[in-house]
Amino acid sequence: xxxxxxxxxxxxxxxxxxxxxxxxxxxxxxxxxxxxxxxxxxxxxxxxxxxxxxxxxxxxxxxxxxxxxxxxxxxxxxxxxxxxxxxxxxxxxxxxxxxxxxxxxxxxxxxxxxxxxxxxxxxxxxxxxxxxxxxxxxxxxxxxxxxxxxxxxxxxxxxxxxxxxxxxxxxxxxxxxxxxxxxxxxxxxxxxxxxxxxxxxxxxxxxxxxxxxxxxxxxxxxxxxxxxxxxxxxxxxxxxxxxxxxxxxxxxxxxxxxxxxxxxxxxxxxxxxxxxxxxxxxxxxxxxxxxxxxxxxxxxxxxxxxxxxxxxxxxxxxxxxxxxxxxxxxxxxxxxxxxxxxxxxxxxxxxxxxxxxxxxxxxxxxxxxxxxxxxxxxxxxxxxxxxxxxxxxxxxxxxxxxxxxxxxxxxxxxxxxxxxxxxxxxxxxxxxxxxxxxxxxxxxxxxxxxxxxxxxxxxxxxxxxxxxxxxxxxxxxxxxxxxxxxxxxxxxxxxxxxxxxxxxxxxxxxxxxxxxxxxxxxxxxxxxxxxxxxxxxxxxxxxxxxxxxxxxxxxxxxxxxxxxxxxxxxxxxxxxxxxxxxxxxxxxxxxxxxxxxxxxxxxxxxxxxxxxxxxxxxxxxxxxxxxxxxxxxxxxxxxxxxxxxxxxxxxxxxxxxxxxxxxxxxxxxxxxxxxxxxxxxxxxxxxxxxxxxxxxxxxxxx
Numbered sequence: 001x002x003x004x005x006x007x008x009x010x011x012x013x014x015x016x017x018x019x020x021x022x023x024x025x026x027x028x029x030x031x032x033x034x035x036x037x038x039x040x041x042x043x044x045x046x047x048x049x050x051x052x053x054x055x056x057x058x059x060x061x062x063x064x065x066x067x068x069x070x071x072x073x074x075x076x077x078x079x080x081x082x083x084x085x086x087x088x089x090x091x092x093x094x095x096x097x098x099x100x101x102x103x104x105x106x107x108x109x110x111x112x113x114x115x116x117x118x119x120x121x122x123x124x125x126x127x128x129x130x131x132x133x134x135x136x137x138x139x140x141x142x143x144x145x146x147x148x149x150x151x152x153x154x155x156x157x158x159x160x161x162x163x164x165x166x167x168x169x170x171x172x173x174x175x176x177x178x179x180x181x182x183x184x185x186x187x188x189x190x191x192x193x194x195x196x197x198x199x200x201x202x203x204x205x206x207x208x209x210x211x212x213x214x215x216x217x218x219x220x221x222x223x224x225x226x227x228x229x230x231x232x233x234x235x236x237x238x239x240x241x242x243x244x245x246x247x248x249x250x251x252x253x254x255x256x257x258x259x260x261x262x263x264x265x266x267x268x269x270x271x272x273x274x275x276x277x278x279x280x281x282x283x284x285x286x287x288x289x290x291x292x293x294x295x296x297x298x299x300x301x302x303x304x305x306x307x308x309x310x311x312x313x314x315x316x317x318x319x320x321x322x323x324x325x326x327x328x329x330x331x332x333x334x335x336x337x338x339x340x341x342x343x344x345x346x347x348x349x350x351x352x353x354x355x356x357x358x359x360x361x362x363x364x365x366x367x368x369x370x371x372x373x374x375x376x377x378x379x380x381x382x383x384x385x386x387x388x389x390x391x392x393x394x395x396x397x398x399x400x401x402x403x404x405x406x407x408x409x410x411x412x413x414x415x416x417x418x419x420x421x422x423x424x425x426x427x428x429x430x431x432x433x434x435x436x437x438x439x440x441x442x443x444x445x446x447x448x449x450x451x452x453x454x455x456x457x458x459x460x461x462x463x464x465x466x467x468x469x470x471x472x473x474x475x476x477x478x479x480x481x482x483x484x485x486x487x488x489x490x491x492x493x494x495x496x497x498x499x500x501x502x503x504x505x506x507x508x509x510x511x512x513x514x515x516x517x518x519x520x521x522x523x524x525x526x527x528x529x530x531x532x533x534x535x536x537x538x539x540x541x542x543x544x545x546x547x548x549x550x551x552x553x554x555x556x557x558x559x560x561x562x563x564x565x566x567x568x569x570x571x572x573x574x575x576x577x578x579x580x581x582x583x584x585x586x587x588x589x590x591x592x593x594x595x596x597x598x599x600x601x602x603x604x605x606x607x608x609x610x611x612x613x614x615x616x617x618x619x620x621x622x623x624x625x626x627x628x629x630x631x632x633x634x635x636x637x638x639x640x641x642x643x644x645x646x647x648x649x650x651x652x653x654x655x656x657x658x659x660x661x662x663x664x665x666x667x668x669x670x671x672x673x674x675x676x677x678x679x680x681x682x683x684x685x686x687x688x689x690x691x692x693x694x695x696x697x698x699x700x701x702x
Contacts, residue, residue, distance in 0.1 A: 002315075004312075004315065004316035004319045004320055005019070005050075005052070005316070006092065006320045006323070006324075007019040007020060007021060007052065007091070007092045007316070007320075008020075008090050008091070008092025008093055008228065009064075009066065009090065009092075009093065009094070009123065009126075011060075011061070011062055011125055011126070011127045011128075011129075014058060014059070015057060015059070015060065016056075016057055016060035016061070016064070016125055017054065017055075017056050018030050018045070018054065018056075018057065018066070018090075019052050019053065019054050019092075020045070020052070020068055020090060020091070020092075020281060021050075021051055021052050021053070021091075021281075021282065021285070021312075021316065022051060022053060022070060022281045022282040022285075022313075023051040023282055023284075023285055023313075024072055024073075024080060024082075024282050024284060024285070025047075025070045025071060025072045025082060025281065025282060026071050026072040026073075026082075027044070027070070027071035027072070027084075028044075028047070028068060028069070028070055028071070029042045029043065029044055029045065029068065029069040029071075029084070030042070030043040030044075030045055030055040030057070030066060030068060031043075031066060031068065031069055031087060031117070032057070032060070032065070032066050033064075033065040033066065033067075033117075034065075035065070037117070037122065040117065042069070043055050045068075051312075051313075060125060061125065062125050062127040063124065063125065064124065064125040065097055065122035065124055066122060066123050066124075066125065067087040067089060067090065067117070067120065067122055067123055068088045069084040069085075069086070069087060069088065070082050070084065070088060070280055070281050070282070071084050076268060076269050076295055077294070077295040078284075078294050078295060079268065079283045079284045079287070079289060079294040079295060080283065080284070081110055081268075081279050081280060081283050082280070083110055083113075083275075083280065085112070085114060085116065086108075086110060086115075086116045086275055086280050087115075087120045088276070088277045088280040088281050089120070089122075089123050089225060089226050089276055089277040090123040090226070091226065091227070091228075091277055091281070091286075091317060092317070092320070093123030093124070093226055093228060094124070094125075094126035094128060094228055094229055094237060095123070095126050095229050095230070095236055095237070096121040096122065096124065096203045096226055096229050096232060097121050097123075097124055097232075098121050098122075098232055099121070099203070099231070099232050099233060100120075100121050100203065100205050100206065100225065100264075100276065101206055101217070102119040103206055105119045108120075108274065108275065110273060110275040110279070110280075116275075120276070121276075123226075123229075126236075126237065128237070130238070131237050131238055131241045131328070132327060132328075136241075137241045137244070137245035137329075138245065139245040139246070139248040139249040139329075140241055140245045140248065140328070140329040141329055142248050142249075143248060143329065143331055144194070144248060144251050144253050144331070146194070146251075148369050148392075148394070148500065148560075149500070149558055149559060149560040150194070150552065150558055151194060151195045151253065151369075151500045152192060152193045152195065152500075152501055152503070152548050152552070153193070153195045153196075153197050153255065153438070153501065153502040153503065154188065154191070154193035154195065154196050154197065154502075154503050155197045155199065155443055155444060155502055155503065155505060156179075156196055156198055156199065157219075157220070157444065157505060157526075158174065158176060158178075158198060158199070158201070158233075158234045159174035159175075159219075159233060159234070159522070159527070160174075160219075160505065160506075160526050160527050161174075161178075161179075161505050161506075161528055162174055162175075162179075162184065162528070163527045163528075164524070164527045164528060164530055165178070165528070165530045166530065167530065168181055168183060168184070169181075174233075174234075175234055175235050175239065176201075176230070176234045176235040176239040176240050176242075176243050177235060177242065177243065179196065179198075179246075179247065180245070180246035180247065181246075185246060185247065185250040188247075188250070189251075190545060191503075191508060191545055191548065192544075192545050192546075192547075192548025192549045192552065193252075193503060193548065194253060194552075195253040195254075195255055195331070195332070196247060196252060196253070196254055196255065197255040197256075197257060197332075197334055197371075197502070198255065198256050199220060199221060199257050199444060200220065200221035200222055200224060200231075200256075200257050200258075200259055200336075201221070201231055201234060201240070201256060201257075202221065202224040202225075202226060202227055202228075203224065203225060203226045203229050203230075203232070204218045204221040204222070204223045204224055204231060204264060205218060205223045205224075205225050205263075205264025205265070205266075205274060206218045206223075210520050213520070215523070216462070216520040216521070217520060217522050218264070218519070218520060219518070219519060219520055219521055219522040219526070220444065220519040221259075222259050222336060222519065223259075223262075223263070223264030223266075223303070224259050224263055224264060225263055225264045225265060225276045225277055225278075226277065227258075227260070227317060227321050228320075228321065228324060237328070240328065241328060241329070244328065244329040244330070245329065248329060253331035253332065254329065254330055254331050255330070255331060255332035255333060255334055255369065256325065256330055256332075256333055256334070257333075257334045257336060258333050258334065258336065259336045259337075260307055260309065260318060260321075260335065260336075260341055260355075261300075261301045261303075261306060261307060261336060261337040261338075261340035261341050261377075262301040262303040262304070262305050262306060262307055262340070263278060263305060263307055264276070265277070265278060265305065266303060266304040267297065267304035267305065268283075268295065268296055268297050268304075278307075282313060285308065285311045285312070285313040285314065286307065286308060286311070286313055286314055287306065287307065288305075288306040288307070288308040288310075288343075288344075288345055289345055290345070291345055291346050292345075298343075298345060298347070299378075300340050300343055300347055300376045300377065300378045300380070301337060301340050301376070301377045301378070302377040303377075306340060306343070309341055309353070309354045309355050309358075310344070310353055310354045314354070315354045315358075318355070318358050319358060319361070322358060322361065322362050322366060322368070323366075325368070326362075326366045326368060331368065331369055332368055332369030332370065332371060333362070333368065333371070334371040334372075334373070334396075335370070335371065335372045335373060336373055337373055337375070337377055338355070338372035338373050338374055338375075338382075338386065339373070339374055339375045339376040339380050339381070339382045340376045340377060340380075341355040342355045342356060342382065342385075342386075343376065343380075347380070349382055349385065351385075351389055356386075356389050356390060359372070359386070359390045359393055363390060363391065363392040363393065364391075364392075369392075369394070370390070370392065370394070371393075371394050371395070371396065371438055372386045372393055372394070372395050372396065373395075373396045374386050374395045374396065383395060383397070383398075383399075383426070383427055384427055384428065384436075387428060387429045387430070387436035388429075388430050391429065391431040392429070392431075393429070394427075394429075394437070394500060395427045395436050395437065395438060396440050396443075397426055397427055397438060397439060397499065399417070399421070399426050400426070400437065400439045400440060400441055400494065400497075400499070401440055401441055401443070401446060403417050403418075403421050404421075404441050404490050404493055404494060405447075405452050405453075405490075406474070407493075407597075407621075407623040408453070408474070408486045408489055408490055408623050408671050409453070409476070409623070410597055410623050410624060410625040410671070411623070412594050412595055412597070414597075414623070415590075415591055415593060415596045415599060416591050416592075418599040418621070419578065419591065419599070421497055422497045422599075423435070423497075423498050423563050423576070424437045424439075424497060424498025424499040424560070424562070427499075428562065432560075432561075433561065433562050434561055434562060435498040435499045435561075435562060436499075437498065437499030437500065438499065438500050438502055439494045439495075439497060439499040439500060439501045439502060440502045441490060441493070441501070441502070442490075442491075442494075442502075442504045442507055443502060443504050444504060445470070446470045446516050446517075447470075447516040448504060448506060448507055448511050448512055448513065449487050449490060449491055449504070449507035449510075449511075450483065450484075450487050450507070450510050450511065450540075451475075451513055451514065451516065452475070452490070453474055453475055453476075453478060453486045453487065453490075454475055454478070454483055454512050455475050455512065455513070455514035456475050456514065457470075457514065457516055458514035458515055459515050459516065459517050459518075461515055461518075461521060461525075462515065462518070462519070462520055462521070468517050468519075469515070469516045469517030470516055470517070480536060482671070484539075484540060484651060485648050485649055485651065485669075485670075485671055486671050487510075487540060488539075488540060488543055488648035488651060488673065489621065489622075489648045489672055489673035491503070491507065491540075491544055492543075492547055492646065492648060492673040492675075493621060493673060495544075495548060495551050496547065496551060496557050496619070496675075498560065498562070498563075499560070500560075501548075501551070503544070505528065506528045507544070508540070508541050508544045508545075509529070509533060509540075509541060510536075510537035511528060511529075513525055513526065536651070539651050539652050542652065542653075543646075543648075543651070543652060543653065546653050547646075550645070550646075550675075554614050554615065554617075555613060556603050556605055556613075556614040556617065563575050563576040568604050568606050568607070568637070570606040570607075571604065571606055571637045571638060571639075572637075573602075573604045573606075573637035575603070575604050576601055576602070576603055576604070577601060577602040577604075577634070578599075578600070578601050579600040579601060579602060579618075579631070579634065580600075581598070581600075581629055581630065581631050581632065582632055583631070583632030583633065597622065597623045597624040598620070598621065598622045598623065598624055598629050598631075599620075599621050600618065600619065600621070600631055600668075601618070601619055602616070602617070602618045602619075602634060602636075602637070603616065603617040604616060604637040605617070605637065605680050606637060606680070614680070615638075615677050615678060615679045615680050616636040616637045616638050616677065616678040616680060617675060617676065617677050618633065618634070618636075618642060618675075618676040618677075619673075619674065619675055620666065620668045620673075620674040621672075621673050621674070622669065622670055622671055622672050622673075624670050624671065625670055625671065626670055627670060628667050628668065628669050628670065629667075629668045630665040630667055630668070631666050631668055632663065632664075632665055633660055633661070633662055633663065633664055633665070633666055633676070635662040635663075636662070636678035637678075638678055638680045639678075640678050641661055641662070641678065642660040642661075642662070642676040642677065642678055643657060643658065643659050643660075643676065643677050643678065643679070644660070644674075644675075644676055645675040645676065645677050646673070646674065646675040647669075647672060647673075647674045647675075648672045648674070649669035649670075649672040649674075660676065
């Protein structure tokens, strides 16, 4: 692999070296600012054969504010936007001085000669060696060792999650530091999640088109302009390192949501044209042209530009971003609109392009977990392609979200999809014959768990006249019991089907909002409410805690290996048996019954060597709005009786032993999810016993 040097401001004891890449610039200046930004010193930079401009400045220390001014041609028809009156943020900068919230200023118009520095964020010199210090953050590199199959992901918006949580100290609310607080760690552990996926943490552009709408901002952060810094709203890299270290200490992984398909600079020209960094420094290398048209950016993202990961400049940023995240202790990365990352200038999917190669580097060399959103904003869907090309990559599954909403809204013709979603076979890793599904039953991009069944879509507060947001509507006039039963069934299906479950922050607390796309909303309608939960929301919370613990405890649910339908020698039963209501195994024609709205299956707890590795289970699921369906219970693979674990129609886990004989019937209530178990004779070793044995062995060695 080509060596991609880490650019930006590198601090040494007696100097700081500044480096920025630009092939097409005719000149480059480093601009150093006084603390109050009223004074500016400009230093000419020298260009090397590698198109990297360098300035070595003695006595510059951490905290120094700076930026770049690039000289060259201004010719939009050729993709050239050089204008030294406009200050550029360092693409590799580790910190910015403030949020970017002054887009209406005429100083930012790239066509004029007004100095933009007065309103621009400045890059800030940071001594990253302090942040990588193992004594200061001892668990930063001590990553949790459990396999990816055991992940239960909790998608978290840093501000929305804790802004209203009065249990936290005020200075930690809505900040990265709040994630590492002991109260938050205990909350995550009680909930049973073990991988915190942070929505974008990079500095983001509000943008003129958003700022014109009163009270709106880029709350979600999907318009980055500096990949290597932390959004000042949340803190800095020290806050991040501290939080990661504490999360690791608690046995929790950290995943970051990375947006590399576009930047917040938006269009090449016109009203949505915004210029902060890449466009000013070397637009032809940082942005992908639209085919052969250098004067227009490719736009498969819907955000007016595609970041060019195949150019030396773009590839270098991607490669070094992976190295930085790994050094900061990040366990995994979720790639927003990963399908767009893999396209060439003509919109063709590249099976060996820079993005695919860097995914291989991250998984095979760095040992990081990679989660890809496998589609393009403009309609291209590449589900299965990433998992097939890169061993170990997992893919978000939009089909899981669509299926659960449709199924529990009593739609017809879904039995085949029911089987695919339970088995996790919609996205497959052919290298391991495992499910590659990230089960995004609910995520930021759409309705919340409760909101999906409670509200009709209303995105008018976003100011786009309702054009934005997912069109999928599952809400009807459900009463409270019907609403919460659906929510309990929905989340149970997602947690216990094959694949890695993802829970959206707030779903466990019954958060609900008719706006299914609140990307620009930053108010109490999106901040989690930490008041005491009413009874039904409290039961929903406890059920999710117990479902997560149940999945973690039983490998038959947390194993990603695909079912093969083969008979297990130990007991003559298949690994999974699909069942009809009369208790008989389903046949091919049964899958085609258009009006079927219930499904059931039996899981064999024995492995192929004949040793029980888990209990046996029977799962029954109803999407029927009106009818109770009696299911005749088969004999468990291990023999004996069935015992009730969970029935969402009762809204909670079974509190007393309820057993059922094979051949008896179980009444599956409308839109409910039921778990029955038969306990096999499995040696269950307490983790504390294992620790004690290990301690004795180590003591003998000493």
